[in-house]
Amino acid sequence: MPKIEFIDPKVERQSGEIKLDPIPVNQYSKSIEDEKLNFTKDEFIRIYRDMVIIREFENMINDIKIKSEYNGIAYNHPGPAHLSIGQEASAVGMAYHLDAEDYIFGSHRSHGEILAKGLSVINKWNDSQLMEVMKGYWDGATLRPVEKGIRAR
Amino acid sequence: MNDLAIDFLLYGTLAEIFARENGFNKGLGGSMHAFFTPFGVYPNNAIVGGSGDIAVGGALYKKVNKKPGIVVANIGDASMGCGPVWEGMVFSSMDQFRLLWEGEFQGGLPIIFNFMNNQYGMGGQTRGETMGYDVLARVGAAFAPYQMHTERVDGYNPLAMIDACGRKKKILEEKKGPVLLDTLTYRFSGHSPSDASSYRTKEEIEAWQNVDSIIDYGQSLVKAGICSQSDLDEIKANTVGKVEKVLKLASSDDISPKMNLYANPRAIEEVMFTNGSVDSFDDREPEVNMPMEENPRVQQIAKKERFGLKDGKEVSKMKAYQLRDGLFEAIVDRFYKDATCIAYGEENRDWGGAFAVYRGLTEALPYHRLFNSSISEGAIVGTAVGYALCGGRVIPELMYCDFLGRAGDEVFNQMSKWQAMSAGYLKMPIVMRVSVGSKYGAQHSQDWSSLVAHIPGIKVIFPTTPYDAKGLLNAALQGTDPVMVFESQRLYDIGELFHTAGVPEGYYEIEIGDPDVKRAGKDITILTIGSTLYTAIEAAKTLEEKYGLSAEVIDARSIVPFNYEKVIESVKKTGRIVLASDACERGSVLKEMAQTISETAFDYLDAPPVVVGSRNWITPAYELEEFFFPQKQWILDAIHTKILPLEGHEPKHDFSSKEQLRRSKLGV
Incomplete structure (x- = not known):
């Protein structure tokens, strides 16, 4: 459509042909030793923790859905739960470099991505940033039970 | 603090999954739609591939509004079978971003299509059964010469994934996106806990469990001397404690109550629309090419007659301020007010829209604010959804209402729902324009306003005069809700024939939902939607001249919301009402209106309300349209047969109950 582009x-x-570049498949080949240059001990461990x-x-959630119980805590959850057990490395790796200004959109199977992205941001933020968001969200309605729960523990 | 924040994250997510009011989305999102935007977690989508075009809109928002950060669409391998995902990838890789957009706006969209390739979609295995790509990464090569920087990464190794995402993020920051990642992974869990995994073998699941990424990675850390096994065990023990704690909190009805609809029966009602009023979604100066008064279209309009009647006669089309001018004035005004405001569709730039509403906008606006998109109706609306929920105002356009089907999910499941699914946290300032055709047959001449009206969460307007068009569109463009604007192609060139003061030059709003009495009368009410207003006016004249009946004609103007007050007032006076529009009669929203009038004004009615709609057929060729769309004669015949015999009237069309039932029996 634009007039500035002449066809x-x-x-x-x-005549000619289209040449495609080779598409890399699983080319990563570094060892943990190699990666010691890129990650601190805490970072290596945090990846595991996440x-x-x-x-x-x-x-x-799987236990709750199947057995209506987890470690002795009984609950019936009638709603959906599409789990990604096995996919954790993908989620954590995807989110590792991302901060709050980076947006992720997901699917029906995204619990892992929500947590991975949240954990990545929590790790990057300082206390006052975190507190401001937690206190402000729904006027603290989500935070209050968690704070109380910690005191009760 | 980190510990508290992690508990907060786990609890907010779990409470949401359990539909608790303390959840991130007050329980209105749930497991498949949970999100938390303060951490950059945008909506997850229960429609497979739903994020495939919405996320592109997020990237568009960042680019147009110069916001930092990238966007990742985490979608499954099976979503490669979904049209909107392909549309999203086509849209995101349009050449214009690199070639035609100007200055700092030039360059690719910052988006990664991250296909979480767990190798199954429901019970179908992608590689080897339901796809033909062999390796999913291959697909990326199709979209652009740079092949979307596509690659497969071993998503079973967190370090490989971190490495790949780091490299891809850099590519996006260099404005060389979009990127496609084929992230190889595997789910041990079934599609859902009730899934018996009958489509795969135990051996296959075990083979993947034997290389479980958590166990493997943990062992490699121990082997490399980074930590000990007991360190890892401690992490696990801590985690179990945390999970137990949030489960106790989230499953407790005292601590985490569900939304109480007994105490507040309007709790969900209150979040269906945000009903905001926003001049601009950004403080920055809007980017425009010239002062508005120098715009050729603006100058041309300045010479037009803003009231369409002179000495009782219609001003010529050339001289009259037309309905399309009203739409233009509202839109151009917003472009100069709100820097986030953008518009796109299939023929918006250069062409100026197929019906010349945007003529003059190409001169006024740089490329990034007005552009032509691929013919991807799904992605046109889907990207608008992403753009809006990230914080921008957007005007997507589908040339014909008939193309709405191509954007079915984006309109019906996405645009309409995210405000409420976020409990009102997100806004959806989309003004979506569609035109209702005529003359072009079955797939280009349908009024589908009733389909849209059926879906909760969308405002629907159908202006029929220049005055209404400008005022309603101004209101839509000032609001924070998704508004679908229906425009009749029959009316783009019509002048203002009702509002005697003419169309004001300045800004004004007409309240969405408020119908307008276009002709006062006392014997019978005719309520119309769309261009049928003008047919009804003709019918009213004949009723007056031939039958001595004074008809009051009310133009609905809006369909959702709709304030019945004026209609009820009218019916109290006339005791009779006909409702007419170009929509096919079966399931027409006019039936809903007729029913509501029956229920709420029964005592005042002499006869049941009568609906005159189009036949339940395909729209035939232009030459046969008089047999399909409601005509003046039909309205008279319907009144004569069902409401009030008109003396000396000889009906030409059968509006009898017998005929109505016969047609229904046949489904026509």
Whole structure:
């Protein structure tokens, strides 16, 4: 449509071929030793922790759905739960470099991505940033039970 | 604090999954739609591939509004079978971003299509059964010479994934997006807990469990001397404690009550629309090419007659301020007010819209604010949804109402629902324009306003005069809700024939939902939607001249919301009402209106309200349209047969109950 772009029949009708570049498949080959240059000990461990948090969170939902109970806590959840148990490395890896200004959109199977992205942001933010958001969200309605729960513990 | 924040994240998510009011979305999102935008977690979507075009709108928002950050669409491998995902990828890789957009706006969209490739879509295995791509990453090569920087990454290794995402993020920051990632992974869990996994073998699941990324990665950390096994065990124990705690909190009805609709029966009602009034969604100066008064269209309009009648006669089409001018004035005004405001569709730039509403806008606006999009109706609306919920105002246009089907999910499941599913946290300032055709047959001449009106969460307007068009569109463009604007192609060139003061040059709003009495009368009411107003006016003249009946004609102007007060007042006076529009009669929203009038004004009615709609057929060729769309004669015949015999009237069309039932029996 734009007039500034001329469609030249001489060019368009020339014979030739389209060349594709090779598409990389699983080319990553670094060892943990190699990666010690890129990650601190805490960072290595945090990656593990984030995966474990997602796994346990979803194991719990799975138990609730199947057995209506997790570690002795009974609950019946009639609603949906599409779990991503097994996919934790993908979620944590996807979110690792992302901050709050980076947006993720997901699917029906995105509990893991929500947690991975949230954990990544929590790790990057300072206390006052976190407190401001938590206190402000629904005027603190989501935060209050958690704070109380901590005191009760 | 981190510990508290992690608890907050787990609790907000779980409470949402359990439909609790303390959840991130007050329980109105739920498991499949949970999100928390303060951390950059935007809506998750229960429609497979739903994020495939919405996320592109997020990236568009960042680009147009110079916001930092990238966007990731986390969608499944099976969503590669969904049209909107392809449309989203086509839209995101349009050449114009790199070639035609100017200055700092030039360059690719900052988006990664991250296909979380767990190798199954419901019970279908993608590679080997339901797809033909062999390796999903191959698809990226199709969209652009840079092949969307496509690659497969071993998503079973967190470090490989971190490495890939870091590299891809850099590509986006260099404005070389979009990017496609084929993230190889596997779900041990079934599609849902009730899934018996009958479509795969136990051996296959075990093979993947044997290389479980958490166990593997943990072991590699221990082996590399980074930590000990007991460190890992402690992490696990801590986590179990946290999960137990949030489960106790989120499952407690005392601590985490569900939304109490007994105490507040309007709790959900109150979040269906945000009903805001916003001049601009950004403080920055809007980017425009020239002062508005220098615009050729603006100058041309300045010479037009703003009232369409002179000495009782219609001003010529050339001289009259037309309905399309009213739409233009509202839109151009907003472009100069709100820097986030953008418009796009299939023929918006250069062409100026198929019906010349946007003529003059190309001169006024740089590329990034007005552009032609791929013929991707799904993505046109889907990207608008993403753009709006990220914080911008947007005017997507589908040339013909008939193309709405192509954007079915985006209109019916996305645009309409995210305000309420976010409990009112998100806004959806979309003014979506569609035109209702005539002359072009079955797939270009349908009034589908009733379909849209049926879906909760969308405002629907159908202006029929220049005055109404400008005022209603101003209101829509000032609001924070999705508004679908129906425009009749029959009326784009019509002048203002009712508002005697003419169309004001300045800004004004007409309240969405408020119908307008276009002709006062006392014997019978005719309520119309769309261009049938003018047919009704003709019928009213004949009723007056031939039968001595004074008809009051009311133009609905809006369909959702709709304030019945004026209609009820009218019916109290006349005791009779006919409702007419170009929509096919079966399931027409006029039936809903007729029913509501029956229920609320029964005592005042002499006869049941009568609906005159189009036949339940295909729209035939222009030459046969008089047999399809309601004509003046039909309105008279319907009144004569069903409401009030008109003396000396000889009906030409059968509006008898017998005929009505016969047609219904046949479904025509």
